[in-house]
Amino acid sequence: MSKNSEAKKEAVNVSEMIAQNKKKKNISNLFEKLIPTILFLLASITILTTLGILYTLLSQAIEFFKRVPIWEFFTGTVLKPLSQNPEFGLLPLINGTIISTIIAMFVAGPIGLMSAIYLSEYASDRVRRILKPLLEILAGIPTIVYGFFAFTFVTPIIRAIWPEVEATNILSPGLVMGVMIIPMIASLSEDAMTSVPNAMREGSLAMGATKLETTLKVVIPAAFSGIIASFVLGISRAIGETMIVTIASGSSKNFTFDITQSMQTMTAYIVEVAGGEAPAGSTIYYSLYAVALTLFVFTLTMNLLARYISRKFREEY
Template sequence: MTSNSKSEQLSTHSVRQLINEKRSSKSLVHVMGKIIPGILFVFAFVSVFTTVGIIYTLFSETIEFFQRVSFVDFFTGTTLRPLSQNPEFGILPLINGTLLSTLIAILVAGPIGIMAAIYLSEYASERLRKKLKPMLEVLAGIPTIVYGFFAFTFVTPIIRAVWPSVEATNILSPGIVMGIMIIPMVASLSEDAMNSVPNSMREGALALGATKLEVTFKVIIPAAISGIIASFVLAISRAIGETMIVTIASGSSKNVGFDVTESMQTMTAFIVEVSSGDAAAGTTIYYSIYAVAMTLFVMTLCMNLLARYISRKFREEY
């Protein structure tokens, strides 16, 4: 009986009316459909808030810092003595340390990473590649604090055994270990670039009688060069921002120069040093970490944007 009366009731409505009724109903499903996109949008916007938050905090405190220390003194000063009676805030020692450790890292990771990429992309069989690549990427998954421990308690003693004038904390050992850490980054990204070179080009060169080595250097690398350079730039950016390895293994001397046997401090290590020794909020030294972090942020951002620009602009399309 009930079903009969229901169908009678329904028959008085056209389908169009039913749809309209459904649309205007305030059922849960309907309300959800209206609210959910808004909530999701807010979630997606969290990332924008994060960026705004980073830029705002760094910017406002950096401005505070530059009211105490002149802009020119900060960027051209070659001495950093934040704790002395006449404190001096020159960032150059930190930039020196950062660039030197990054240079050592890229000297290690660049050649090894690209050669590993060549092997994986051009020489290894598909089966071997599928095994080796994830194993190599484990290196990138090891926490940096573990690399710091490794550099300090294993690599440094070995270096000192063969080169006694190296100090217990030096820039060389963390530089090398940082290089090992970023090998997978260079290898993986370069390999992706080489792998995306179409096979027809490889086969064409092989058919002309070239060896695999010649194919690699005369065909594959020129074709994949934008991806390879981009991987280098990203690796450099990663090395600049790396913190724990240099903090542990390179000490806190603010030396300037190219002597890799000495302890040097990077920008990141300075931030750690200041923030782990209770710098009271409001002191110049407290604000100095924001100025240093701002410099660090701008440097890594530029490198990342450069990497994106290179891989977009110079990509060869086949």
């Protein structure tokens, strides 16, 4: 009798345990099913960010174009947002942006590419392992530090050599920006060149070509799409760079090609106007967004172009 009840008790316990386990499993099953949804929702924050950027820029820029005709904005050569009769011409800013980018690429293009050639083709493993991280430190220095460096160190040196250069000018930030972009071009170009298979180099060397000839006639042509893509990304970086030009190039909205003068880039204009507490709702406040939209389109185009080039023209080995 007692034995029987004990067995019964145990049986109850087992069935209870099974039921409990099932319940547990149901909960964990539910959890298991919920997880992908939760993760997807968190992942969609990146999409919301893009939508947020587009919505912010477009909605406020449209407000601006209601007040200033779009044609006038993109072809105007005079930018006087604070005057009694404000004029909103974008060309001075586009001009400043393009000129600073050209100066930067004059530095970063050749030096970045030549660094990449050295690191990928000439340097021994040991030397590369020392030089590469050091070069990457350059990329990790905050841009405000470069701005300080351009303004308090590079500009005085340039003015000592070339007295016509003004205290704020586009040349000095352009040069410093170039230095900042060197590691980016060097490392992306180096990646492109290292991915060229060794068999091609060896073939060329075996034919009696020197290392230089191999590099120029075999490796660079094979890695060309990657190198060009790295240049385009460098340009995009230069267009979006803000603090160096804000500090060292001043805020004159000159429409000129004279690099000794102060010019303003699109990014620096945004800092000046936003930092100046432009009252929300004023035309000058909305002009921020129109300029930022243009900037966004510029850099997005460059980034898409870089991806297109590296995909479309990549040589597969």
